Amino acid sequence: MKRLSLSQAFWYLLRRDLLLAFRNRSELANPLLFFVLVITLFPLAVGAEPNLLARIAPGIIWVAALLASMLSLDAMFRSDFEDGTLEQMLLSAHPVPVLVLAKVSAHWLVTGLPLLLVAPLLAMMLGLDTSAYGILLLTILLGTPILSLIGSIGVALTIGLRKGGIILSLLVLPLYVPVLIFAASAIDVAAFGLAADAQITMLLGFLFLAVSLSPWATAAALRMSMS
């Protein structure tokens, strides 16, 4: 029997990770809960002054999204590393970067995509100008996959370390900053009724760059961590 085609193997691994995530639903909810909690705490701490909240809403939402994404990163390869399936993945006859991309996609679907669903509610709570909702969703749609992709490189580099958590944050956070700046700025601009095309185009560029380059870097880093 021939081995599976590459796209079949991709979908298979993606489905497996989604199934595993579904079976560990409680862990799945963690980043989402964090995202919601951080944002709901802000009006309590800063005070319910509508103008101020609306003004800082883009920043709050994006900082929370960034931290929520970082919080969930370690789980991306952790269990596979511990039970030896990561080893088997590296020994697969399929190209590892493609398998990595499947894993990162699954990770984004369970940690990034839910943020997209609750973001409008939270934006409403903060009193963000309704004209910026579209751009808000677009930045999350484009931005969170970049976070997962960049994060995967950091996780792959630190997975073999016993206390990789802090190094991971230090490694990944500087690379997250451009996404944070452009995404928050896009929402900001849109809230003032201006066009956010430039920022969105930048994010789109980052996304393409991350999709095309990071799986290779992650695969190489995994090989290094496993040897």
Add this chain to the structure above:
Amino acid sequence: MSALLQTRDLSCARDDRLLFEGLNLALNSGQILLVEGQNGSGKTSLLRILTGLSLPEDGEVLWQGQPISEVGPDYYEQVNYVGHHDGIKRDLTCLENLRLVQAMGKPLPIDLDDALDKVNLYRFGENFVSTLSAGQKRRLAMARLVVTEAQLWIMDEPFTSLDKASMAMFQQMFEEHLHNGGLIVMTSHHDIEMPNCDVIRLNLSE
């Protein structure tokens, strides 16, 4: 004729400690290499180098005369590795695990229930791996040998937590593989007697 699997002047160091050096091995189809040695003598390191997971300090591993780093995926396709970790997911059922194994390798046209039967896990197909005993997990890990096609089997302590009957069953399976032209490299703390096979022994402690 040159051997299928060869190593050339292989050396391996761990934390500045030299585990072995100048290791020249040659293995042909039908041969089994038993790697022996004390704990920490580099058995697992050697096996991981042979799979390509780790890089040697010096020297190279050749498959059909070519360095494995150059052969790449075509080499991985020929290798079935059962490592120290079982490489199966606790939260998947036995059947789901086997399907995944097949998806990642070169699947054999075998019914998965039959495959489970071969490792004495028949009727455990829908059970979650987390409910299996250590020995049953090991048998499921070994089932990858049954469901995927590979000429070279590399196994790190395959008999850990297995009972006598299962050990005999797997030895039988190994003999069949060797008679069909396969190659095996394995470590084991158990005494392995395979009188009908071409056994090469390598002791890393000496």
